[in-house]
Amino acid sequence: MQLQFQQAARALILLAFSSLIFKLHFTGEITKFINPKYESLSQVASVIFLILFFIQITRTWKVKKSSYHHCDQHDHDCDHNHDHGDSSFNTKKLISYFIIVFPLLTGFLLPAKVLDASIANKKGAILALSNQKQAPKEDKNKENSNPPEVMEESNINGQANPSIDDNPVDPALLENQQEEISEEEYNQLIQQLEQNQNIEMNDYVYAAYYEEMSKDINKFKGRKIELKGFVYKEDGFAQNQLVISRFLITHCVADASIIGFLSEFPEASSLDKDTWIKANGVIEITTYNGKELPVIKITDWEKISEPIEPYLYPISVKIL
Amino acid sequence: MIRIIRGHMIDITGIIIIALALFLFSFSSSIKDTFVIPPSWLNLNTIFLSILIEALPFVLIGVLIAGVIQIFVTEEHIQRWIPKNKVMAVIMSCIVGALFPACECGIVPIVRRLVVKGVPIHAAMGFMLTGPLINPIVIASTYMAFGNDFKIAGLRMGLGFLVAIMVAFAVSWIFKGNQFKASIISVSTHNHSKNQSLSTRFWSMLTHSIDEFFDMGKYLVMGAFLAAFVQTYMPAKSLLEAGNGPASSIIVMMGLAYVLSLCSEADAFIGASFSSIFPVSSILGFLIFGPMIDLKNTLLMLSVFRFKFVMVLLALVVSMVFITLMLLQSFL
Known part of the structure; x- marks a missing residue:
């Protein structure tokens, strides 16, 4: 042997x-x-x-x-x-x-290691963030006529469906957090987003809501939003600006893409990159490099420790 | 005593190896605090390992499927199934590839086994290019990523199929023979499997799978490491800002698809995130080129095929995807 x-x-x-x-x-x-x-x-x-x-x-x-x-x-x-x-x-x-x-x-x-702001920088974060369909001119005309309509609508919603505002998302849907949901349930989630005046960006719905809001940010102007994420900054930001960002993982960390919201509040300059914060604010619209971009005027915020699950995952919708 | 040891030699080695592994296991937690490692290295390591962990199941399954082909498919089968006519062979292989759900790292060992079994190189390439690109999971994820719209998913599949057929034809004109590396002496495999029992054949399939894994493993590791390195240190931003014109934006997106080496099931979401910056044609470049050939995949192919062949194939795929998209740009 x-x-x-x-x-x-x-x-x-x-x-x-x-x-x-x-x-x-x-x-x-x-x-x-x-x-x-x-x-x-x-x-x-x-x-x-x-x-x-x-x-x-x-x-x-x-x-x-x-x-x-x-x-x-x-x-x-x-x-x-x-x-x-x-x-x-x-x-x-x-x-x-x-x-x-x-x-x-x-x-x-x-x-x-959990991916941090330096990777976000390499991935060209702000390019990814300005992922708004650039509104063509026709839309801009519409936009002018839109606000009163939207206001009206939201008033009606506010009065008629106060219960929905209290319940940001159907709790049953959230508790289950099924791995796969049907298209119907997904549409239900999106509908709830559209009706809510207070948007809560929890981990489960974050990616879906983010995508929906990217499609037409004007629809969500003036609504309250609650979100958490890590601080990301880039050269060219004003003193009071930072991005509250998250990584979205489709399959593995290598395909992580950064999503998040540009935010403004006076204390922003005191926060270091990669600090996790939880914040409340109001959605406004700004332009950055000629592109429309949502900006959140933060009303209150606090530092939090990094969550156990720092990444977001897209909801998978059953098609067949 | 010695006889007992000899009789249980295999068990004893097994125990020693398990003990060694356990030692590594326990040792690993203590060392973490002693070194200070730059965070970018840790980022690199995390991305590197995640690509590997993602790819390993597919490579292993690919290697096992290759083993099954080794046992159950004979050269006579192949000769009967594959049409003699080159045109028919290419079209058939592309259709088979489209029906066969695979990913780009799992398909290389399968293709290698098929070529050993006598599948002509152009048919094997048609199969290899459509396999990872056209399958139900990729269609579903592309459909979802682009806002539940079939336009992009349909274009991705249709144009991808077209490109695969054209590349396979080009390969059939340029190359003859199996194009294996010189170090790979391919003696054709027949008769030994017939006169052995099924269990023996099964066993030899498993041991072959191990050898095959070690062959491909090193290329997979290198590919994953290179892809992770590029992700950690290359600023995508400057690259993206370079792509202004219609041609340069297609090239930029194809380059990105190549170096990122994403799995074809996951790249649709990444592609979608660029749809505001780049026109549809360059997004399609990203979606079609990535699953066909990327950095990780190129290294895997180098473990099997000649360097020259891999480079020519790469050039063919690049030019076909590029030309197709440039021609169709005005219609998109």
């Missing part, structure tokens, strides 16, 4: 991958990497690695003419388009093993 060091090393690597993924799930750190919706997929990966580990273990000892070492048997006729780990060890192989081990080392040894 002869110990195959390379085979043993491969077994160790497979087990390490399995346990790294397991560890991330066990400690809950996995939410810092991927959208919890896809958690089960990475659990599958962990289990496959474990199975492969048990298979690999049988190859660590080479017994001559052993019955379980099949690759030896058909070495002459099996397709040799990959390395079986039997060939001799050299520098090139050392490098390729190091490359594979590298993520294991950083995964075990380095802490997971």
Whole structure:
């Protein structure tokens, strides 16, 4: 019998991958990497690695003419388009093993980090934030005639449906926080947003509300809003300006996009980047680089600690 | 005594390896406080690991599917299924790819196995280009990301299919043979699977999968690291500001799709977030080019195919997507 060091090393690597993924799930750190919706997929990966580990273990000892070492048997006729780990060890192989081990080392040894304002800057935050459909001229004309109408409407809503104002979102819908909702339920959420004078941007509805508000910010002018997020600033902001921002994760942290609202209040200059705050304010409209942008006039705010789940995830709507 | 040890050698090695892993496991928490690491490195590491964690299930499943093909599909099957006519072969492979739900990292080991089994290179490329781009999850996510509108999703699928067919034709004119790397000696695989029992074949499929994982693993790691590096240190802002004209904006968005290396299921939302800055044609460039070839995927292909082949394929896809979008720009 002869110990195959390379085979043993491969077994160790497979087990390490399995346990790294397991560890991330066990400690809950996995939410810092991927959208919890896809958690089960990475659990599958962990289990496959474990199975492969048990298979690999049988190859660590080479017994001559052993019955379980099949690759030896058909070495002459099996397709040799990959390395079986039997060939001799050299520098090139050392490098390729190091490359594979590298993520294991950083995964075990380095802490997971929540993305911060510096990444937001690299992603071109303000470009993403000014994601408003630029209102064509026709719309501007309409806009002039709109405000009284909107006022009227909101008055009616305010009187007729006071209960809706107290209940920002259908509580049943919120409590469940189902992974998938039907299109009907989604439309219901959006309808509630449109009727509410007080918009509460909680984690569950944030992405949906944000998208809806981006479509036509004028509709939401003058409404109260409550939101939380981390402070992001950029060169060119006034002293009293900052962005209360969040990262939206579709699949994994690599596809994070930044969303948030430009906010104005006197104490803004005293707040550092990455400070988490919770704020109330009123939605107004401003222009930034020639684009219409919502700006929130903050009425009151407080510092909070970073939430356990710092990221937002889009609501997935069942289509079929 | 020695005999007992010998008899349980495998179990003992297993236990030692598990103990080693546990040691790493417990050791990991103590080391975190001793070093001061720049936050940007930690950002890089987090993005790097997240790309890996996202891609690993797909690569593993791809490797296992490749193993199943290895066992159950013979060269005779392939010869019977694939039309002799090049045109028919390309069109058929693109349709099969469109029906086959895959992602761009999982499809490379499958394509490699298919080529080993004798699938002509142009058909394999048609399959590889449409597989990740056209599938139900991608259609659904694109539909949702663009405000429940089928226009973008439809254009993405339609134009993507067209580009894939054109690239596959070009490949069929330029290249012959399997285009594997020189280090890969591909001796065709037949007969050994027939006279072995199913369990034996199954077992050898699993061990092959392990070897295949280690082959591709290093390229996957490098690809993920490069993509994460670009995300952490390259300011997208200056890049985006460079794209003013119709041509340059398409190039910028395609470049972005290439370096970000997003999974095709997730990139629709990112693409949608640019729709106010860029015209529809460049958004489509992002959506069509990204799933076909990106940084992570290029490295995976380099683990299988010749450098020259990968570069020519990349150039073909870039130019086809670009030309198609430029021609259609006025209609969009």
